[in-house]
Each structure stands twice: as C-alpha cells, then as structure tokens.
Amino acid sequence: MKNNRSFCPLNLMVEIVGDKWSLLILSEIMFENKRHFRQFLQMEEKIASNILTDRLNMLEQQGMLTKKHDPDHKQGFIYGLTERSIDLLPMIMEGIRWSLAYEPVDLVRYASAVNLLQGGKDATSRLRNDLLDMHHILPEKIN
Secondary structure (H helix, E strand, C coil), X not given: CCCCCCCCHHHHHHHHHCCCCHHHHHHHHHHHCCCCHHHHHCCCCCCCHHHHHHHHHHHHHCCCEEEEECCCCCCCEEEEECHHHHCCHHHHHHXXXXXXXXXXXXXXXXXXXXXXXXXXXXXXXXXXXXXXXXXXXXXXXXX
C-alpha cells in the first residue's frame, strides 16, 4: 500500500495527476493521439526527457497508462490510455472551460477543444467512447 498524505478524495487525485505534466501528457494522448515518447518531447510546453520518463513511468504504475513495445521500433514503446485515465475527461474538459474563461487561450490552435466544449456532454460522451475503442478498452459495468 502506498503512503498517501490523506484519504481526502481530492488529495488522492492530486497525488496522481496534480504535478505540472501528468494532465498535459494525458490530454496529448486524448486530443492529439500522441502515443510515443518522441511525440511527447515535441509538446509545445517543452518537457525535459528525464521528467517525461519519470511521469510516464508514474502514470503507468498508477494504472493511468498502458505501455507496449512498438513493433516498428525495437527500443520504442506505445503508450495508451486506461479507463481510469479516460474517466478524467470531464475534469479535463472543465479545466479547458476554466482556461477559456480566464486565460489567453490560442483559439485557433485549440479550436477542436472549443468545438468539443460547444458540443456539450453528448460530444464529450462520444469522445469518451471513441477513446475506449481506440485504446481497446471494454468499459467496466457499474452496478
């Protein structure tokens, strides 16, 4: 069992994705379909390779990412989402909504996010289903 600072629900989430890179990595997979280490290095936020390695390993250990050998590159890996990470989609969408309201978002570069927000819960639900399909996940049934 890992050591948590507390068992507050928000703290438990922050301990996994509360650093400055984890949500950006997950959103790059969700919205840009980036799946390889070298693609993450090209993010406009300029993550250092050692930090990226650390975050990818931590996200995999926490059950947020899968990591499979890339058949096209002997030493490469393909990263994928899990249902656990895809379930953060509504929170990520709310973060985007907040940024659009209060920060100078590049509306041209991020038009797809704006369009997704304008599509409402139906569009987010469709994206969630598409991500589950793309990452070959059978959703768990909630009783």
